[in-house]
Amino acid sequence: xxxxGQNNIKLGAFVLTGLLAxxxxxxxxxxxxxxxGSNFELRAxxxxxxxxxxxxxxxxxxxxxxxxxxxxILNDTSIEVVMRIDSKIKPFIQKNAHASIGTQGLxxxxxxxxxxxKGRAVGIEDHDLIAAKKMVSTDDMLETLSRTNxxxxxxxxxxxxxxxxxxxxxxxxxxxxxxLKQSIRATLKNIEQTSDNARLMAQGLDDLVAGVKQGKGNIxxxxxxxxxxxxxxxxxxxxxxxxxxxxxxxxQLNQMVTELNNDLHKGKxxxxxxxxxxxxxxxxxxxxxxxxxxxxGFNQNMEALKxxxxxxxxxxxxxxxxxxxxxxxxKK
Numbered sequence: 001x002x003x004x005g006q007n008n009i010k011l012g013a014f015v016l017t018g019l020l021a022x023x024x025x026x027x028x029x030x031x032x033x034x035x036x037g038s039n040f041e042l043r044a045x046x047x048x049x050x051x052x053x054x055x056x057x058x059x060x061x062x063x064x065x066x067x068x069x070x071x072x073i074l075n076d077t078s079i080e081v082v083m084r085i086d087s088k089i090k091p092f093i094q095k096n097a098h099a100s101i102g103t104q105g106l107x108x109x110x111x112x113x114x115x116x117x118k119g120r121a122v123g124i125e126d127h128d129l130i131a132a133k134k135m136v137s138t139d140d141m142l143e144t145l146s147r148t149n150x151x152x153x154x155x156x157x158x159x160x161x162x163x164x165x166x167x168x169x170x171x172x173x174x175x176x177x178x179x180l181k182q183s184i185r186a187t188l189k190n191i192e193q194t195s196d197n198a199r200l201m202a203q204g205l206d207d208l209v210a211g212v213k214q215g216k217g218n219i220x221x222x223x224x225x226x227x228x229x230x231x232x233x234x235x236x237x238x239x240x241x242x243x244x245x246x247x248x249x250x251x252q253l254n255q256m257v258t259e260l261n262n263d264l265h266k267g268k269x270x271x272x273x274x275x276x277x278x279x280x281x282x283x284x285x286x287x288x289x290x291x292x293x294x295x296x297g298f299n300q301n302m303e304a305l306k307x308x309x310x311x312x313x314x315x316x317x318x319x320x321x322x323x324x325x326x327x328x329x330x331k332k
Contacts, residue, residue, distance in 0.1 A: 038086075038087040039066065039084050039085060039086055039087055040084075040085055040087055040090060040126040040127075041069065041082055041083065041084055041085070041126060041127050042082075042083045042085055042093075042099075042114075042124065042127075042128055042129075042130060043080055043081065043082055043083070043127065043128070043129045043130070044080070044081050044083070044099035044112070044129065044130050044131075044132045045074065045078050045079065045080045045081070045129070045132055046078075046079050046081060046101060046132050046134075047077055047078065047079070047134075048079070049071060049079050049081065049101060049110075050101050050110060051110050052068060052071065052081065052101055052110040052112065053068070053071070053110070054068050054069065054070060054071060055067055055068060056068045056109055056110050056111055056112065057104070057109070057111045057112075058083045058084075058085060058111065058112045058114065059111055059112070059113050059114065060085075060089050060092065060093065060114045061114075061115065061116065062113075063089075065085050065086055065089045065114065066083055066084045066085035066086055066089070067083070067084055068081060068082070068083055068084075068112060069082045069083060069084040070082040081099075081112065083099075083112060090123070090124060091123065092116075093114065093116075093123070093124040094116065094117060094120070094121040094122065094123055094124060095121045095122050095123070095124055095128065095130070096116075096117030096118070096119065096121040096131075097114055097115065097116055097117050097124070097130050097131075098114070098115050098117060098130065098131050098132070098133040099112055099113070099114050099130050099131070099132050099133065100112070100113050100115070100132065100133045100134070101113075114130070115133075
């Protein structure tokens, strides 16, 4: 009898322990599914739930927040999902939050992901309807991957045909031609040498321009040295004055020759005396010879000045003005 009582006690303790374990397990499952404790409901409407069923998890920013309570078909384009959410998550969900259907892992169960919206908004209330956002499902990704594989296969086939045709064409022989490679290499070397020469030439021009800006060389002195420019201007003025004087002397000589011709025809004045006096005639001849030599020397000096690079522009302008005056007189 004593042994029977002990066995009954052990059996009762074993059954009680099993019952407590079962209750604890049910409690944990219920707590995980939000069956116990305070909670509230949220709603979201999707055109397709992609295999979502009642009891699937609801995540808020990746954290377990509740479960799917009910799924109702409203019409052929809208399905409403009612979610049971833990009240502890309620302060963090706002009305601008979005709900989307995803997958736990690559091939896991379907879940509802609730993500916060941008900016600040009013807090969520019980039975509120939040916006739904379409997510790319695994089926869509696999379909896209299948199309991509087909495209890669087509590209691979086209590339194979292209390589086969290239292998049979003359272009492949040109690529393998060593003489052509050497010619191309020599051409590239010449281009590189030409580029270096151009760079050196550009550097030389830069140095020349820098020297001119600093007043180096004849051009630099002309541009920078105000004294030299003043002397050059003064020389030009003197040349212009000498030219004017030469013109006056020429006019006076022409007038004198005219008067001499008149006296010669009329037999008057000093012309007759010069013709009769041989000494005077010789002196006059020597004087005319000296004048001619002086005139020739002056003309040579003027010609040299015309070819000087400093005064060349001035004489060209004088020549243009003379031609312009001649054309104007001819038109009149």
